[in-house]
Amino acid sequence: MGSITRRDFIKLAGGLFAATGAAVIGVPVVAYFYPPKLEEVPSEPVLVGKVEELPLGAAKIVPFGRYPALVINTPDGLKAYSAVCTHFACLVKWNPESGKIECPCHEGYFSPSDGSVISGPPPAPLDAFVAEVVDGQIYVKVGGGA
Template sequence: MPDITRRDFLKMLNGAGALLGLGVVATPVVAYFYPARLEEMPSEPALVCAEAELPIGESKTVKFGRYPAIIVHLEEGLKAYSAVCTHFACLVKWNPEAVRLECPCHDGYFSPSDGSVVAGPPPAPLTPLVAEVVDGQVYVKVGES
């Protein structure tokens, strides 16, 4: 086994740290330039939950292919979007007190009614999906509402 000096060990540790840092920076940049596209989403509907488990004012985030989807039950009905922020691909969350979808990474805010950007740096609205109720079960899918 070769002798490794403390200096060599620290150099390797420094290199590993630099690679990790590069990955942390590069991942959201890549996600920004290659955002989720509708054609990459599953063609089949995904089960969200029973209708009774999603009362007005509540939301659910579920796995939908490679990307999560967020379903919000508003007074006006069920709304569904890709949960991936269009800025740097953080996950948006539902804030029922403020009645908006929020991205915690850089304070991006979206309208729950149409996914449009209300404030912050996101360059585009959330990708719309369709939420529907079939036999008392809520499903999310790609398509027209």
């Protein structure tokens, strides 16, 4: 094998630098078009707390399998959604002043009535769960509609 010339070394180093840059930029761009999928949700209802602990207009984030759930007590009843934004998987929060679910990462806004996107970059609504009251306790589970 012959020795590598300075010119070949600079070409190789430049190519590696360009490939690294393309990967650093390309991965987030591709991820934008493929929002995170909700996986590993519990098969059994998860206890949120007592009904009186969640007054009208209040919300609570609870562990729900691998991802947390956001439970909101709205004038239309209890609503539960994935607390993971469909844009870049940031955690959303409830803003009682605006009456919207907000993603602080890129200013995405979701409706508390159905989890749909109101504005911003999220490409899809929040995954909806079922919130129900059993014997004065709030539970969240998968299935059956919101």
